[in-house]
Amino acid sequence: MFTLPLYFALIPFVVVVGYVALMSFLNIVHIIHYGATTFVSFVVTFAFLVGAAGICFVTYNRLLDTDWRQPVELNLVPTGFSDFGKFNSPQP
């Protein structure tokens, strides 16, 4: 068993966000380069950006009160899925 601070969980999340941001940017560049002058592409691009911003905003809001420094105990031997919600900081 070993412990890691909770902020380590942000690493895969940041990787996903970076990937989505990069690919979305490239997709929007494609739309602008090949057909931006249409109303439809503008509406869809705008809706996409609003949706992505909304997801990020809600995520940020939900995680505001999280203590990212609290340690997480990781047990390499599985103890059962139902223990997931009972994680607590290790007692000093």
Added chain:
Amino acid sequence: MIGSIAHFHLQPDEKVIMSLRRHPIVFLAEAAVIAILGLATVLAYFLIVWYQPDWLTGPISRPLLVLAGSAYLLLVWHFFIARFVDFYLDMWVLTTEKILNVEQHSLFSRTVSELDLAMIQDVTSEVRGILPTILNYGYVHVQTAGEVKRFVFEQVPNPEAVRGKILQLVEEERRRTVAAKPALDQK
């Protein structure tokens, strides 16, 4: 529409007759699947509320669930714009001289090909299925002389009318060619 066509090099006297994309229902069907994938997070939320409510209050499980749900939704949302780009950048342009076929296979794979109307031998339209019949969309196959490969307009609205327009333009092109030939012979 004009912005898309501006990328193609047309002859000075060449006019765009029509530009076609797949029928919007094709993208709407994909968008419905993406919406279902997105709504799976709502289902997952209620399953957790019913079976494992502790997960939503745990000091570690809650942020982990929020991060996982957010990452999943962002990926699904990205899938939406990727599918839209694929749908929107596929197009067929019919001009007085040729047919342009633009296919966006993936983000980094795009094919643009063109076919002179004079090369066309046969045009076939095809509507197959219940939804295509109701909404009147389907395929238009353009067979060229001496070529095994055919140009295919995929899932375009009103394929019968498109076929008729192509045949009309081919006929006009042939008349122009025949009319221009004596003048060239005299030179």
